[in-house]
Amino acid sequence: MKITNFHILSTACALTCLAILLMTLPFRSLAGDKLKPEEVVARHLESIGTAEARRAVRTQIVGGTVVATFSSPSTGQFKGRAVIASEGSKNLLAMEFNTPNYSGENISFDGESVSIGYARAGVRSNLGDLVTTYKTIIKNGLVGGELSQAWPLFDLAEKKHKLEYRGTKKISGKTVHELGFTPRGGSEMEINLYFDSETFQHVRTQYTHVVVPQIGASVDASASQRTIRYKMIEDFSDFKKEGELTLPHGYKITLELDTRIPFRGNWDLTLNQFAFNQNIPPTMFNFGAKQ
Secondary structure, eight states: OOOOHHHHHHHHHHHHHHHHHHHHSOOOOSSSOOOOHHHHHHHHHHHHOOHHHHHTOOEEEEEEEEEEEEEESSOEEEEEEEEEEEETTEEEEEEEOOOSSOOEEEEEEOSSOEEEOOSBTTBOOHHHHHHHHTTHHHHTTOTTGGGSTTOGGGGHHHHTOEEEEEEEEEETTEEEEEEEEEOTTOOSSEEEEEEETTTOOEEEEEEEEEEOOOOOSSHHHHHTOOOEEEEEEEEEEEEEEETTEEEEEEEEEEEEEESSSOEEEEEEEEEEEEEESOOOOGGGGSOSEEO
8 A cells, every 4th residue: 555645644643642632631550559548448448338238237246256376475375256246436346265364355445435354354465455555446446447337437538537548568469559547636556558459358457556765864774675566467358248248257366566575466257147237235335344
């Protein structure tokens, strides 16, 4: 075919128009997108269920088994039952092991006060102590993620928490979006939420706090002090449909305390019982010693 000047000019004009069009259209790369926090939250909520399906749930009770494994300062493993219950901002995380040395955990919020049960007579566990110190994580419905109706992302606009998009990272080989979460009123803890880059399912919440020692009165006094680190991770997995909602059936809490007596432990929950819109006695949310 003979190429004429007309064909050359037409092709050049078409390419120019295409270039202009591409510059005017919004462009999103396949990796490293900088999303708005609101966009991540919207996609996350869609991954759970439709707005209508989410609004239809008034109360939520989730049950299953739990295995607690401690590796430091001493080793031990305990098997028991677990339940997560919620109604509005009220929420409960309870684990029962029925052993003399470790009866379990009972962490709840009744809308006004946080209640923390004892792991054994008059003594709280390291997990209970952490929540006692940083009550904001239970008051704001963070613990348990979307397994609780108190999950703050269900009603972010009204609760006025702050979110910051912090890019992507890898967790267990998978790319996730990271959001920094600052509860209304602030928190000493740094709180980060992680969402699968493909499904936008919430796969992790990480809480960290580092306490840097102050300079002592002398060189020896300063040398004897050390940096203290608190770290708690909640991992969510095995997402399945329950009624009209898609929720995690695997839930793991990992606690690492780099203190004078270091602690390492995790609680691995397998959840297989889900009930919605059941009546929950108000006393269920204020069992234990109030804080």
